[in-house]
Amino acid sequence: MTPRAAETVPVDPVGRSDGARRRREDGNAAVVVLVILVVFAALLVLVETVGRGIAERNVADSIEQSLPEGVEGDVDVEIRGVSALWQALTGSMDEMVATAPDLDVQGVPVDVVITAYDVPLAEGGTLGRGVAEASVDGAAVDEIAAAQGLEGGLELGDGTVAYADEITFLGIPIGFSVTAEPEAAGDRVLLRPVAAEIDAVGGSLDASGLVDRILGGDPFPICVADRLPEGVEVSGIDVEPDLVTVRLEASGLPLAEETLATTGACD
Numbered sequence: 001m002t003p004r005a006a007e008t009v010p011v012d013p014v015g016r017s018d019g020a021r022r023r024r025e026d027g028n029a030a031v032v033v034l035v036i037l038v039v040f041a042a043l044l045v046l047v048e049t050v051g052r053g054i055a056e057r058n059v060a061d062s063i064e065q066s067l068p069e070g071v072e073g074d075v076d077v078e079i080r081g082v083s084a085l086w087q088a089l090t091g092s093m094d095e096m097v098a099t100a101p102d103l104d105v106q107g108v109p110v111d112v113v114i115t116a117y118d119v120p121l122a123e124g125g126t127l128g129r130g131v132a133e134a135s136v137d138g139a140a141v142d143e144i145a146a147a148q149g150l151e152g153g154l155e156l157g158d159g160t161v162a163y164a165d166e167i168t169f170l171g172i173p174i175g176f177s178v179t180a181e182p183e184a185a186g187d188r189v190l191l192r193p194v195a196a197e198i199d200a201v202g203g204s205l206d207a208s209g210l211v212d213r214i215l216g217g218d219p220f221p222i223c224v225a226d227r228l229p230e231g232v233e234v235s236g237i238d239v240e241p242d243l244v245t246v247r248l249e250a251s252g253l254p255l256a257e258e259t260l261a262t263t264g265a266c267d
Helices: 013-065 084-090 138-147 208-216 257-261
Strands: 076-080 092-105 108-120 129-137 154-156 161-169 172-185 188-198 220-223 233-240 243-251
Touching: 013 076, 013 084, 013 092, 084 092, 108 138, 129 138, 138 154, 138 243, 172 220, 172 233, 172 243, 188 208, 188 233
Parallel strands: none
Antiparallel strands: 076 092, 092 108, 108 129, 129 243, 154 161, 161 172, 172 188, 188 220, 233 243
């Protein structure tokens, strides 16, 4: 054996094989962990989806059963937010939307959308804030107006309503029509006159003072308290030629069956 050959040190190939095997095993373990995490995440999504759907149906059923007397209709509920399960664990829902497109309110068809914030899950808890939009068509508006003494109904315009009435002027009953702008006022809607016309006046009767009297008088109130849960107020109103949309709001409203079942009163 030559000196050069004696200095040669052989390298064991088995060591290389063990290292490669360990690397493959580590890689396989990482893949397994990743697969488990993906499956776990999918299960969480499934549980979240199913749980959210069940919660939405339960809330909708509860609302339908708690509607005030004389109010009927189907209600759909959507729970908004990142995780309904997490919200449930905290004891309240961040945001919930309830829709009732064909609600019957004492014979009047109403399309209602309600958005509620900080909704407690415990019975008797207090609602943070609620905003509702209720839309009614012209026929429904006439029914409500008739209940308030406006037998001639209301004619809807662009931001205005017109109605007919009768007044005694100088001892003579005179019919007139008024165009008014509606104004939200808590438990009622005010019709504030902006124009008036006399329907029929004798040639010898000066009715200029009648128009001034109508335009300078108090607005005509239409009470809606008896159609709303107690504590809910009218905060806005939008009038179109064939539709009226009323905005309602409530804060700190106790969510108990007796609360939803109790309406306000019109004096």
